Amino acid sequence: MTDEETGTLKWGVERRLEFIEFRLFWEGGVNRADIIGLFGVSVPQASKDLTLYQERAPGNAVYDKRAKRYVAGDGFAPVFLKPDPAAYLSRLRSLSEGLTEPGESWISDPPAVDIAVTPRRRVESDTLRAVLDAIRDSRSIEVHYQSMSRDRAAPTWRRMTPHALGYDGFRWHARAFCHVEGRFKDFLLPRILGERAPGDPGATGADDRQWNETFDVVIGPHPDLTISQKEVVAKDFGMRDGKAVLRVRYAMLFYVLKRLGLLEDATKLSPRSQHIVDLNRPTTLAALERADFKL
Amino acid sequence: MTDEETGTLKWGVERRLEFIEFRLFWEGGVNRADIIGLFGVSVPQASKDLTLYQERAPGNAVYDKRAKRYVAGDGFAPVFLKPDPAAYLSRLRSLSEGLTEPGESWISDPPAVDIAVTPRRRVESDTLRAVLDAIRDSRSIEVHYQSMSRDRAAPTWRRMTPHALGYDGFRWHARAFCHVEGRFKDFLLPRILGERAPGDPGATGADDRQWNETFDVVIGPHPDLTISQKEVVAKDFGMRDGKAVLRVRYAMLFYVLKRLGLLEDATKLSPRSQHIVDLNRPTTLAALERADFKL
DNA sequence: TATGTCCATATACTTTGTATACCCATCAGC
DNA sequence: GCTGATGGGTATACAAAGTATATGGACATA
Numbered sequence: 001m002t003d004e005e006t007g008t009l010k011w012g013v014e015r016r017l018e019f020i021e022f023r024l025f026w027e028g029g030v031n032r033a034d035i036i037g038l039f040g041v042s043v044p045q046a047s048k049d050l051t052l053y054q055e056r057a058p059g060n061a062v063y064d065k066r067a068k069r070y071v072a073g074d075g076f077a078p079v080f081l082k083p084d085p086a087a088y089l090s091r092l093r094s095l096s097e098g099l100t101e102p103g104e105s106w107i108s109d110p111p112a113v114d115i116a117v118t119p120r121r122r123v124e125s126d127t128l129r130a131v132l133d134a135i136r137d138s139r140s141i142e143v144h145y146q147s148m149s150r151d152r153a154a155p156t157w158r159r160m161t162p163h164a165l166g167y168d169g170f171r172w173h174a175r176a177f178c179h180v181e182g183r184f185k186d187f188l189l190p191r192i193l194g195e196r197a198p199g200d201p202g203a204t205g206a207d208d209r210q211w212n213e214t215f216d217v218v219i220g221p222h223p224d225l226t227i228s229q230k231e232v233v234a235k236d237f238g239m240r241d242g243k244a245v246l247r248v249r250y251a252m253l254f255y256v257l258k259r260l261g262l263l264e265d266a267t268k269l270s271p272r273s274q275h276i277v278d279l280n281r282p283t284t285l286a287a288l289e290r291a292d293f294k295l
Numbered sequence: 296m297t298d299e300e301t302g303t304l305k306w307g308v309e310r311r312l313e314f315i316e317f318r319l320f321w322e323g324g325v326n327r328a329d330i331i332g333l334f335g336v337s338v339p340q341a342s343k344d345l346t347l348y349q350e351r352a353p354g355n356a357v358y359d360k361r362a363k364r365y366v367a368g369d370g371f372a373p374v375f376l377k378p379d380p381a382a383y384l385s386r387l388r389s390l391s392e393g394l395t396e397p398g399e400s401w402i403s404d405p406p407a408v409d410i411a412v413t414p415r416r417r418v419e420s421d422t423l424r425a426v427l428d429a430i431r432d433s434r435s436i437e438v439h440y441q442s443m444s445r446d447r448a449a450p451t452w453r454r455m456t457p458h459a460l461g462y463d464g465f466r467w468h469a470r471a472f473c474h475v476e477g478r479f480k481d482f483l484l485p486r487i488l489g490e491r492a493p494g495d496p497g498a499t500g501a502d503d504r505q506w507n508e509t510f511d512v513v514i515g516p517h518p519d520l521t522i523s524q525k526e527v528v529a530k531d532f533g534m535r536d537g538k539a540v541l542r543v544r545y546a547m548l549f550y551v552l553k554r555l556g557l558l559e560d561a562t563k564l565s566p567r568s569q570h571i572v573d574l575n576r577p578t579t580l581a582a583l584e585r586a587d588f589k590l
Numbered sequence: 591t592a593t594g595t596c597c598a599t600a601t602a603c604t605t606t607g608t609a610t611a612c613c614c615a616t617c618a619g620c
Numbered sequence: 621g622c623t624g625a626t627g628g629g630t631a632t633a634c635a636a637a638g639t640a641t642a643t644g645g646a647c648a649t650a
Binding site for chain 2: 093099112119125153238249251258263269
Binding site for chain 3: 307337360363
């Protein structure tokens with residue numbers, strides 16, 4: 001049986017058809033020139049691709065003679081990708097932050113975008129590789145770590161056994177067993193200044209209770225909002241009966257609360273900027289205590 | 296001149312070599328089976344690719360007979376990609392959040408990851424498309440918008456002319472001229488429940504002063520930190536002489552301040568969770584006022 | 591009307607990739 | 621120490637995908 005009969009396409013061809021569909025859906029149209037520019041194929045090949053796309057997805061692409069390009073047809077139904085707004089916006093963010101090459105992202109003329117970024121120390125390639133290696137092989141490494149302890153200014157070498165990565169919304173950290181203190185801790189990747197000496201592990205991820213056990217944060221709309229405002233906030237956060245439950249690892253609890261603005265007593269903050277409150281604050285504070293974060 | 300002489304590679308081949316390099320660098324090794332699995336090529340072709348990679352990047356790949364796969368050589372020097380830890384972590388995040396297909400991301404066995412996410416109402420495909428179209432074509436649309444005004448509970452149809460997108464760290468919004476109020480505003484994409492009736496624009500992006508003009512936020516370490524802690528924070532944020540300047544659009548000022556924890560008086564917050572303060576708070580408050588955010 | 595642009599298609603040719611077969615080295619298990 | 625399983629390399633004949641080049645058509649603009 002040939003490829004043509006089975007409908008199977010070569011990887012490269014499928015990527016191009018996917019690209020055509022992406023452009024039709026999100027960018028309002030596609031050109032032979034677009035295909036040529038991105039994939040470096042010849043003019044006739046780009047024509048063939050467009051023809052093939054029309055065979056595989058009838059009605060999706062119609063030629064707009066005025067604009068001299070294909071635009072999405074009325075009853076557009078994606079065949080090669082499941083269009084996900086979150087995925088598109090994620091691409092747009094990567095592109096805007098310079099993490100993706102313009103060609104790679106498939107977005108031709110991105111809209112004007114601004115992102116509330118905050119400048120942060122960067123992570124070194126070697127650091128990330130060393131941590132990933134240690135996690136993969138279940139081994140320990142020594143890291144030259146710049147901690148935030150009250151008086152120790154200079155970075156020190158400490159052995160640790162990482163088993164996971166965490167992201168708090170700003171920075172990445174390694175979740176690791178600290179051989180010096182004999183307990184699990186977070187090591188911020190940007191504060192690791194060097195790494196050396198892979199060795200035997202001190203503990204496994206299964207031993208990390210704070211990582212493996214979760215706590216339920218219960219949130220609700222800020223009490224000072226009007227009834228209609230509360231309804232909007234409830235929809236924003238997918239609340240039912242005025243509340244929503246977030247299941248969070250103890251090891252991530254501090255970060256989630258900080259991100260949600262719930263570390264302090266949110267009822268005392270202006271509802272204009274703080275839309276939600278913690279409906280179970282005493283329990284949460286106890287959980288934070290258990291998670292080793294003393295405020 | 297042939298391709299072989301110029302060193303030019305077909306798009307598909309180059310992707311595969313890039314993939315080989317990616318795996319060598321970040322994932323500790325690569326296999327024929329990996330290439331076959333991801334790109335659907337035949338066994339001999341995968342062999343050829345590995346051979347070709349070794350020709351193009353001598354010494355980067357060495358065969359580990361024990362592990363039966365290629366691993367990165369000692370003097371590994373990337374040829375097909377510039378390894379960027381931020382890009383890798385961004386991929387990892389997309390993968391963990393389910394925004395990327397496992398195959399597409401090139402990360403074979405991702406480490407355990409947790410991300411401090413917060414549940415949010417989703418954006419509709421049609422909404423995003425309509426807004427992107429309007430931005431691209433400089434047109435207006437009517438949106439069925441659920442606003443947060445104090446008493447208006449029901450969503451209303453309002454005409455607006457979007458010219459940019461903004462991301463506050465949590466949600467995306469359209470920066471747009473509001474035809475009802477006759478001024479530029481932010482429309483949260485998840486609160487747009489419907490869209491219709493493209494029409495003439497009400498104003499252009501160039502008219503949006505709050506978007507086009509910027510304000511400098513000056514930050515410094517929290518005064519209650521010890522000297523050594525301040526040094527760490529200074530390095531974290533790239534401060535010089537105890538301060539750093541962030542240039543921010545007025546239209547984004549509120550979001551940036553919220554993200555940095557600087558909406559309230561940060562000196563009154565615990566330095567344990569709030570590491571930085573606004574060194575110019577009165578000016579910032581005036582700027583917020585100018586940005587139309589009345590706290 | 592002339593010109594430029596963009597799409598489509600045809601032909602002859604090159605490159606890339608497949609299917610199949612066979613060989614080699616290493617390792618785990620008997 | 622043999623044996624089979626696994627993973628890599630390579631050769632040959634063939635299929636497919638893609639290129640270069642040329643030609644023609646539709647449409648917008650000057």
